[in-house]
Every structure is written in C-alpha cells, then in structure tokens.
Amino acid sequence: MSNDSADLPPLALLQLLSDGKNHSGQELANALNVSRTAIWKQLAKLEPLGLELLSQSGRGYCLVGGLELLDEVLIRKQMNVSVSESLSSLNVITSIDSTNAYLMRREPGSGIIACFAEYQTAGRGRRGRQWISPFASNIYLSLRLSTNSGLGAFEGMSLAVGVVVAKTLNELGVSDVQLKWPNDVLWSGKKLGGILIEVVGDPSGVCHLVVGLGLNLRSAKSMVQAIDQPWIALDAILPEPPGRNRVASSLLNHIVPLLTDYETRGFECYKADWDMLNAQANQMVDLFMGTNKTSGLMRGVNASGALLLETEKGLEIFHGGEVSLRVAR
Numbered sequence: 001m002s003n004d005s006a007d008l009p010p011l012a013l014l015q016l017l018s019d020g021k022n023h024s025g026q027e028l029a030n031a032l033n034v035s036r037t038a039i040w041k042q043l044a045k046l047e048p049l050g051l052e053l054l055s056q057s058g059r060g061y062c063l064v065g066g067l068e069l070l071d072e073v074l075i076r077k078q079m080n081v082s083v084s085e086s087l088s089s090l091n092v093i094t095s096i097d098s099t100n101a102y103l104m105r106r107e108p109g110s111g112i113i114a115c116f117a118e119y120q121t122a123g124r125g126r127r128g129r130q131w132i133s134p135f136a137s138n139i140y141l142s143l144r145l146s147t148n149s150g151l152g153a154f155e156g157m158s159l160a161v162g163v164v165v166a167k168t169l170n171e172l173g174v175s176d177v178q179l180k181w182p183n184d185v186l187w188s189g190k191k192l193g194g195i196l197i198e199v200v201g202d203p204s205g206v207c208h209l210v211v212g213l214g215l216n217l218r219s220a221k222s223m224v225q226a227i228d229q230p231w232i233a234l235d236a237i238l239p240e241p242p243g244r245n246r247v248a249s250s251l252l253n254h255i256v257p258l259l260t261d262y263e264t265r266g267f268e269c270y271k272a273d274w275d276m277l278n279a280q281a282n283q284m285v286d287l288f289m290g291t292n293k294t295s296g297l298m299r300g301v302n303a304s305g306a307l308l309l310e311t312e313k314g315l316e317i318f319h320g321g322e323v324s325l326r327v328a329r
C-alpha cells in the first residue's frame with residue numbers, strides 16, 4: 001500500500017456495518033474486542049471517506065445504503081475464463097492516491113494488469129481535475145498494457161473504451177447510454193463515467209498505456225457537494241442496480257479483450273458504434289483548448305477517433321488531449 005493511503009477504520013468494522021442495518025456501539029465494541037470509545041473514534045473516520053453514518057439514540061449506528069466491498073476472487077469467478085486467463089494480474093487495493101498513478105509506478109511488465117481501488121485520495125480526472133472517489137461507492141479501475149512500437153496504433157482507444165463501457169452498461173440493464181467526445185460516458189446528458197488514458201515510457205517506442213475508468217454507482221452525499229457539473233450514478237437509473245463485483249467483472253469482460261486486440265484492430269471497428277452513441281451528433285458545440293474556443297457543428301469522428309467540426313473555415317479535425325467540448329449556448 002502506498003503512503004497516500006487514507007486513515008481507514010478496520011475492515012472488520014466496515015464489514016459489520018456493510019449490511020446497512022443498525023448496530024449498537026456495544027455490539028460493535030464486543031465484535032472487535034475494543035472499548036466503545038475506540039469504536040466512536042473509528043466511526044468518526046467514515047465521513048471523511050465520503051460515507052454517511054446515521055447515529056440514532058437507542059438504535060445505534062447504521063451505514064446509509066450499506067456497502068459491497070470488492071473481492072478479487074469473486075470478480076475473477078464472474079469473469080469469462082478466457083478473459084481471466086489473459087489478465088496477468090488483478091488487484092483490489094483498499095486505498096491509493098490514484099489507480100492510474102499506481103499502475104504507472106508499477107514495475108514494467110508485458111501482460112495486461114488491472115487494479116481496482118475502494119478509495120482514491122488523489123483520483124485524477126481529465127484536464128488536471130480531481131476525480132472525487134468516496135469509499136466503496138463507485139468503480140475506480142485502471143488497466144495497463146505495454147507496447148514496443150509506440151502510440152501510433154492506439155489512436156482512438158479511449159473512444160473505443162467508451163463504446164465497450166456503454167455495451168457493458170447495456171448488458172447490466174442501462175439503456176440510452178451516450179458518449180461525449182472524447183471521453184465522457186453520459187446518461188440523459190449527465191456524466192455517469194469518465195475515461196483517462198495516461199502514458200509512461202517512450203511514446204515512439206517501448207511504452208505503457210494506463211486506461212483509467214471512473215464509473216458512478218452510488219449517489220453519495222459527498223459527491224453531491226463536490227462535483228460541479230451535472231452527473232448521475234447507477235442507483236439513480238436502475239431500481240435494483242447490480243452489485244459492485246458484478247459491475248467490475250462485466251467491465252473487465254469487455255475492456256480486457258479490447259486492450260488485447262487494439263494494436264492490431266484499431267479504432268475502425270468501433271467507429272460505427274461510437275457514431276451511434278455520439279451524444280452531440282450534428283449539434284452546435286464549442287471546443288475549448290486552453291483559452292481558445294472554436295465553435296462549429298459536431299460532425300462525428302474520423303477513422304482514428306479525431307473530432308470533425310464543421311466551422312466557418314470548413315471541416316476541421318481536432319485531436320483529443322487537453323480539450324473539452326460543450327453544447328453551444
């Protein structure tokens with residue numbers, strides 16, 4: 001575990017509270033073999049993690065909504081055998097600065113490796129933004145793959161990842177998922193997830209690509225206060241949302257094969273699906289690059305995933321990176 005790990009209560013306490021039911025201070029103290037004062041101290045750590053604890057006199061404590069902790073064994077069990085075999089390593093980390101940063105630091109290796117975290121102390125979003133990561137509430141997933149031949153063949157990969165995330169969500173019962181160029185997963189115009197690809201090594205030779213995905217599963221109170229753009233979580237879309245381990249394994253079932261084949265297949269075979277999912281097709285949009293703004297009609301993407309914008313100068317092509325796109329007002 002890294003130095004950036006948070007001050008967490010013992011896992012045994014979290015497990016006791018994970019059922020979302022009431023537990024008296026005495027019951028918790030007995031189960032952990034500590035004093036009630038020690039339990040209060042541990043319970044005080046829950047709120048900074050983004051969890052909501054209800055304390056009612058005479059009834060004890062309850063963790064609002066309960067918790068489903070991620071479990072490597074369960075995730076592997078629910079994965080397709082061939083996918084599980086093609087994954088060199090799968091870790092669930094309790095707390096880390098950022099799963100992307102963690103995989104960028106890990107020893108270089110050849111196969112695909114994946115890691116989930118229950119909590120990120122410094123989750124990273126695109127364009128230097130923070131990714132709010134309340135404990136055991138959402139999916140924070142990173143996968144790393146390596147290449148000897150530079151980034152050229154990986155153009156458009158973040159868009160392709162969006163396509164398979166949308167497919168996964170469809171399979172889990174969420175219809176009408178859309179994608180916003182380059183990396184947002186939307187539902188009803190609100191952000192349900194985001195993808196961040198980072199690279200370590202020589203971009204024209206031996207390098208490692210880290211694909212990070214944040215997917216909102218629970219409408220945690222801590223997120224309501226901290227996120228400054230319209231967003232949504234799975235629990236607000238589905239009356240009975242799937243468990244976190246099921247979401248985790250379904251995501252891997254779709255993303256790992258994509259990463260395995262992308263260098264040879266490229267974006268072209270995902271393009272038609274991306275076009276169908278394009279949230280802003282033929283809308284007037286503003287593209288922001290630093291302080292520059294370019295307005296135009298969103299005309300989809302080209303064969304490598306670059307944005308096609310019909311501006312007053314004609315059809316212009318824009319590549320991803322530090323850009324953002326908004327519907328023009």
Ligand code: BTN
Pocket residue numbers: 097098099100101120122123124125126127129131139140141142183184193194195196212213214215
């Ligand atoms: C975005 O800004 O939309 C991209 C968000 C990506 C967040 C994920 S959470 C897992 C991985 N680790 C990080 O620090 N960021 C990505």
